[in-house]
Amino acid sequence: MKKLYTKIFNEKEISYNQQGMFIKNRDTLLKPSQVTVVTPVYNAEKFLRKTIDSVIKQSLQFKNIEFILVDDCSTDSSRSIIWKYAQQYANIVAVFLEKNTGSPSTPRNIGIELATSEWICFLDADDWLKEDCLEKLVAILDQTGDDYAVGKTIKETSTGSKIVGEHQSCMERRSVSPFSISDMFHHMGSNAKIMKRQLLMDCNIRFPDMKYAEDKQFYMDVIIHSKTVSTTKHATSYLNRLDENGSSLTKQTDVFEKMDTNLKVIEHIKKKKLPIEQEKMVLNRLYEFDFIIQLFDPAHFLDSCNKQAYYSKFKEALDTAEGLGYDISDNFFYPISKIIYQLYKQRKYSSLEALIKWNNEEKNKQFIIKDNMPYMVVPFLKGTYRYIRVPMLAIYINEHLSGKRDSLKFKVFGDYTQHVNGLIFRSRKNANEEYVFDFKVEDDGGEVYYTASIPLKTFSSSNFEKFIQYDSFRKLRFVQPNQVRFTQEIYSISAPAPAQADSILS
Incomplete structure (x- = not known):
């Protein structure tokens, strides 16, 4: 086949194969690499360069990366962007599809079939990686031989950033069962995850042909088949929500279509x-x-x-x-x-x-504390439903400001009082900026208080959110004392008999 050197993608000058695809730099697949990155592309011109650059600039060194971009017949300038990068970098394998498939599943599956590295990960065309993300994840899997590793994902919005799926990055874990991690099957997007390519081949794991939830089913399959996994706080990817793109498939899919795909899962x-x-x-x-x-x-x-x-x-x-x-x-x-x-x-x-x-x-929800356990009061419901047990409740007591040592005093009730990790101040604009403060437990005549020493003037509420972290990754925000009352009254905990329905479902 004639090799093209033009930097501008020209549809008329390429020849699609029998599978309806044209592959540029296919010879790259014959060369050794440490990790394959697969990116499905469709009309992603706005952020595509940033995504590609984030892979090229990896500290792992780009020569060790096999980068497969699969364009699903874009109608904007995405194809030209990919073509130009593939002209410049021989280890960018550019795949152009003749017809749009309607879902990122087929492009990702093409990437799986073409990939040759020991490790593989997936990166959406509008997201990006921190410079050392792949180096950190590959090093963990090289060391452990685990099937799967996951790091931190930060969602970027126009007003700031936040960590999503904190169970995945709250601590360093090595070679543990995935079923030992609470919420492991939540946040099943493609960010900051890397896995053995051979696992996908041996277990025939592929993205299903669905408009929505295809990544959910795929990653559930990966995790279920992974004997051991690792998690880390240090490898970071960024989920782009700077411009909520109304043309994305997720935005176009209505709630009932989404639920239909969830039924399939x-x-x-x-x-x-x-x-x-x-x-x-x-x-x-x-x-x-x-x-x-x-x-x-x-x-x-x-x-x-x-x-x-x-x-x-x-x-x-x-x-x-x-x-x-x-x-x-x-x-x-x-x-x-x-x-x-x-x-x-x-x-x-x-x-x-x-x-x-x-x-x-x-x-301004109200709560009661009975036998050291917290309940949320729903004023318009009766019987069992009026008092809903909540796992944890933190009550703000006071702050003490001094020239040398500020402190914040609070009380905690619930099921995880022995698993409180610390008091966290996290920047609203930069989720990577957070400060963890230990506390001491004080018994004041039978009343147990927690006191943390903090330079309070440094952390304005407009710039930092404050919360208690418990059970490794869960957040607990404070309520005010006037929202809580203590009681010895006995409340029914048995479910009432079904009452007459207040509307009829056909």
Whole structure:
């Protein structure tokens, strides 16, 4: 085939093969490399250069990287951008598809088939890597021989940045079972993750042909088949939300289409016949996070004129749980998720909607403490549902400012009081800037207080968020003393008999 030297991509000058693709720099696949990066591209001209540059500038040295960019028949200047880089760098393998496939799955799968490195990772065309990200991850896997490693992902927005999926990067772990990590099956995007390519080949793991949730199913498969994994605080990738692109597939996919793909993922997981505790862990992410937190997201649920459609879709999800042999709500982490589930089961839809609205809008929630355990008070609900147990509650007591030693005093109640890691001040603009303060525990006549020494004047509330970190990665924000009362009253903890439904679902 004639080799082209023009820096401008010209559709008329290339010849697609029988699979409908043209591959530039294919000879690169014959050369050894340490890691393959696969990037699917579709109309990504705005950020594509930044994405490519972030791989080229890796401290691992670009000569050790096999970079496969698969363009899914872009109509903007993406193809020309890729072509120009592939002209300049021989280890950029540029794949141009003749027809658009409609999903990033096919481009990613093409990358898997072409890849030759021991390790492989995936990077979206509008995201980017910190300079040492690949070096850190490759070093961990070279050292451990684990199947999979994951680092920190920071979501960048126009107003600041935040860490997502903190369970993945809250500590250094080496060669542990993935099922030993809480929330391991959450945040299944392609950021800061690297895995053995041979694992994908041996277990036939590929991205499913779906418009949405294709990465969720893929990474669930990867993690399920990984015997051991590592996590690190030091390898970082950036999730681009600077410009919420309305043309992206995720933005175009409505909530019910998303839930339909989630139903497919549920059935996919069920067919695996995993050991029961492993199955519970994987499916809980889908039932609680996707079909309660996401489906009943107040941003779209409360404004909908067709809430019956939401309930019908939720019923489809619950139908898939028939025959599992256990109550899926027993595995829910958030107590309010269980209440929403129970209200739905009792067909108390008006109460369910009121609870979601109240939880979203009420900024001054009230709590009670009974036997050192915290409950959130829902004033308009009755019986069991009026008092919702929350895992943890932190009560701000006071601050002491002095010329030499400032301090912040607080109390903590709940299930994880023995697993409080520290008091965190994290920059709202730069999630990498955070300060961790230890505390001392004081017993004042039976009242247990926590006191942390902090230069409080340094941390303005407008620039820093403050929270308690517990159970390794979970966040706990403070409530004011006037939001809490202590009681010895006895509250019913048994579920009331199903009341008459306040609306009918056909």
